[in-house]
Amino acid sequence: MQYDLPLWADIAVSAFLLIAAFFGLVGSYGLIRLPDAMTRLHAPTKATTLGVGGVLIGSMIFVLATEGRFSAHELLISLFLFLTSPITALFIAKVHIHLHERPDTLPEPRDGAGWASYTADGPARGVRDLSPLPETEPDQNT
Amino acid sequence: MLSRLLPHPVLSVVLAICWLLLVNTVAINSIVFAVLLGLFVPMLIRPYWPDMPRLSRPLVVIEYGLIVLYDIIKANTEVALIVLFKPSKSLQPAWICVPLDITSPEAITVLGMTITLTPGTVSCDLAADGHAILVHCLHAPDPAAVRDDIKARYERRLKEIFE
Numbered sequence: 001m002q003y004d005l006p007l008w009a010d011i012a013v014s015a016f017l018l019i020a021a022f023f024g025l026v027g028s029y030g031l032i033r034l035p036d037a038m039t040r041l042h043a044p045t046k047a048t049t050l051g052v053g054g055v056l057i058g059s060m061i062f063v064l065a066t067e068g069r070f071s072a073h074e075l076l077i078s079l080f081l082f083l084t085s086p087i088t089a090l091f092i093a094k095v096h097i098h099l100h101e102r103p104d105t106l107p108e109p110r111d112g113a114g115w116a117s118y119t120a121d122g123p124a125r126g127v128r129d130l131s132p133l134p135e136t137e138p139d140q141n142t
Numbered sequence: 143m144l145s146r147l148l149p150h151p152v153l154s155v156v157l158a159i160c161w162l163l164l165v166n167t168v169a170i171n172s173i174v175f176a177v178l179l180g181l182f183v184p185m186l187i188r189p190y191w192p193d194m195p196r197l198s199r200p201l202v203v204i205e206y207g208l209i210v211l212y213d214i215i216k217a218n219t220e221v222a223l224i225v226l227f228k229p230s231k232s233l234q235p236a237w238i239c240v241p242l243d244i245t246s247p248e249a250i251t252v253l254g255m256t257i258t259l260t261p262g263t264v265s266c267d268l269a270a271d272g273h274a275i276l277v278h279c280l281h282a283p284d285p286a287a288v289r290d291d292i293k294a295r296y297e298r299r300l301k302e303i304f305e
Binding site: 022023026027029030033034035036038039041042043045049050071072073075076082083085086089090093094096097106107108109113114115116117118119 | 160162163164166214215218221222225226230233235237238239241254255258259262264265266267268269270271273274276278280
């Protein structure tokens with residue numbers, strides 16, 4: 001399909017796509033290059049937010065220039081991305097803490113309470129509920 | 143009466159705006175449906191989220207969002223430069239313990255997400271009593287400065303917003 005873009009939109013869309021491609025590439029390169037699991041976690045979680053963000057801004061300018069309306073789906077995509085990508089990073093970090101770290105390899109939290117990964121009684125324990133859980137029979141089926 | 147009908151005005155407005163963004167048009171029927179969503183969803187979820195926080199200063203939220211956006215862009219360039227040019231040997235990753243003054247679970251959640259989204263830091267764990275957060279830094283020659291930066295830049299504003 002042929003689109004008739006004005007010159008300014010052509011330049012702006014291309015610029016944002018190039019920026020996005022650059023950061024996406026750097027993020028993927030960092031995933032290979034960095035030395036261990038925790039440092040590798042940093043490259044894709046950061047560089048790809050701007051990588052995807054660039055594509056989305058380019059898409060908004062494209063819609064604005066071709067159809068003359070403001071497209072809001074891109075804003076929602078970035079909102080949902082910002083809500084979900086920290087959760088993935090947290091899961092990977094938690095697995096790393098359980099498999100490769102011990103309480104004495106991490107800095108001690110204030111009050112000496114210990115980190116939740118090592119001390120909490122169950123995965124669903126929140127900050128509000130700090131009273132000890134009642135003793136329950138272990139589930140025989142699992 | 144108004145507080146029973148609209149237990150969380152900010153949440154209602156956010157839901158309505160999200161719906162309008164999702165349908166991508168501002169027509170009369172989508173506005174009606176957005177208002178309905180803003181009215182009924184907070185009522186439906188109230189039993190499951192009993193002490194939902196009230197934002198004491200909603201305008202600080204906008205300031206906070208802009209600061210985080212600026213930091214994300216800065217973070218991306220910094221991390222890109224580290225990935226491209228810094229040899230692995232001179233990289234100094236560090237675990238940092240950030241003691242928390244905020245106590246509301248919602249505020250701690252937002253702080254943790256912000257830390258993960260910004261310069262070379264990932265929030266990894268919470269202390270069992272909720273008074274500290276464990277952060278991993280990609281390159282931190284001065285861990286104390288990173289900790290003070292997080293506390294001054296993000297936590298202070300979250301304290302204003304939530305408490």
